[in-house]
Amino acid sequence: MAMKMKGPGIFLAQFTTPEPPRNNIDNFSTWAADLGFKGLQVPSWDPNMVDLNKAAESKTYCEEYLGKLKEKGLELTDLYGLQGQMIAIHPAMEILFENFHPKGLKGYALVEWAQTELKKIIKASVNLGTRGIPVLSGGLAWNLVYPWPQRPAGIIETAYKELAKRWRPVLDEAWEKGLTINYELHPGCDLFDGATYDMFLEYVDNHPAACINYDPSHFVLMQLDLYEFIKVYADRIKGFHVKDGEFVSTAKQGVYSGMQPWPKRAGRFRTVGDGQVDFKRVFTLLTEAGFDNWAVLEWEDPVRSPDQAAKIAVEFIKNHMIDVAEYAFDNFLDSGADEAANKRILGITE
Numbered sequence: 001m002a003m004k005m006k007g008p009g010i011f012l013a014q015f016t017t018p019e020p021p022r023n024n025i026d027n028f029s030t031w032a033a034d035l036g037f038k039g040l041q042v043p044s045w046d047p048n049m050v051d052l053n054k055a056a057e058s059k060t061y062c063e064e065y066l067g068k069l070k071e072k073g074l075e076l077t078d079l080y081g082l083q084g085q086m087i088a089i090h091p092a093m094e095i096l097f098e099n100f101h102p103k104g105l106k107g108y109a110l111v112e113w114a115q116t117e118l119k120k121i122i123k124a125s126v127n128l129g130t131r132g133i134p135v136l137s138g139g140l141a142w143n144l145v146y147p148w149p150q151r152p153a154g155i156i157e158t159a160y161k162e163l164a165k166r167w168r169p170v171l172d173e174a175w176e177k178g179l180t181i182n183y184e185l186h187p188g189c190d191l192f193d194g195a196t197y198d199m200f201l202e203y204v205d206n207h208p209a210a211c212i213n214y215d216p217s218h219f220v221l222m223q224l225d226l227y228e229f230i231k232v233y234a235d236r237i238k239g240f241h242v243k244d245g246e247f248v249s250t251a252k253q254g255v256y257s258g259m260q261p262w263p264k265r266a267g268r269f270r271t272v273g274d275g276q277v278d279f280k281r282v283f284t285l286l287t288e289a290g291f292d293n294w295a296v297l298e299w300e301d302p303v304r305s306p307d308q309a310a311k312i313a314v315e316f317i318k319n320h321m322i323d324v325a326e327y328a329f330d331n332f333l334d335s336g337a338d339e340a341a342n343k344r345i346l347g348i349t350e
Helices: 025-035 052-057 059-071 082-087 091-100 107-128 155-176 194-203 216-222 226-232 279-288 306-320 339-346
Strands: 006-011 039-043 075-080 132-135 180-184 210-214 237-242 244-247 267-270 294-297
Touching (some): 006 306, 025 039, 039 294, 052 059, 059 075, 075 107, 082 132, 107 155, 155 194, 180 237, 194 210, 237 279, 279 306
Parallel strands (some): 006 039, 006 294, 180 210, 210 237
């Protein structure tokens, strides 16, 4: 039987630690391989995990990088491009993102830095042989998500036109190099659900490189139909974060969760199996849609430890992977097409 989806993979970002065993790519890859992971999604901005400049310029560096992973039974799933968030930041939010980029950058200088970084990731991805780049879109209009005070006419359209303008050269270069840009639809970004993604697609002329990194946990927190979403956007889903979530409304909290910290929010992320996502259904729908990329664990659980979450997730993902059926279960009854016999069965006489 053919296995179309690959896994289990793990996104390294939230698991990294200042000390071993997860402080650099060599130690981290040993830790992940020992647990049973098969793929690593690497944070492109972390020099302890990958030298992005070398990866963009040196095929030798990339061959050696991949070779070291292969020795441990691992593959690179892709490079995550968090730098995409900085391609569009409302001025009021710039100070909150200062730890994500070189100091002193503001306005269009920050936009140009983000575009340059993303183009480096494209070059590195080509050298490393990966197929897409998961990103966050950034956001100029997220502070306008609730229409109070009344939004000025045309302001949303202006925001999405500008977002499309900033991403267009990145999308063009990615597509030229045979890659997709996989937007993780994420609150805090202007691409956070299907409707906002559709608006963006309109302004980038349905660009073939503008795809999706599917993460069901965000849809639980936003109360979006995460299963129908797969059916609607099947052709655009090129990445998959295996992350659970739960939403438990109370007399005091709904989807906005009352400004509470993560452990006390009505909507919060959980370790796979601890939340409300029906992963049997998700894996089935993605398999039926022909998804053939990696199932990658992302951990952001305020309750369960990362070490325990990783151990649980390895087996969880393995147990949900689907070997695609190569033939129908009732093929043994198939006697082949016989037009005359079909007519007799239907009572058709000539």
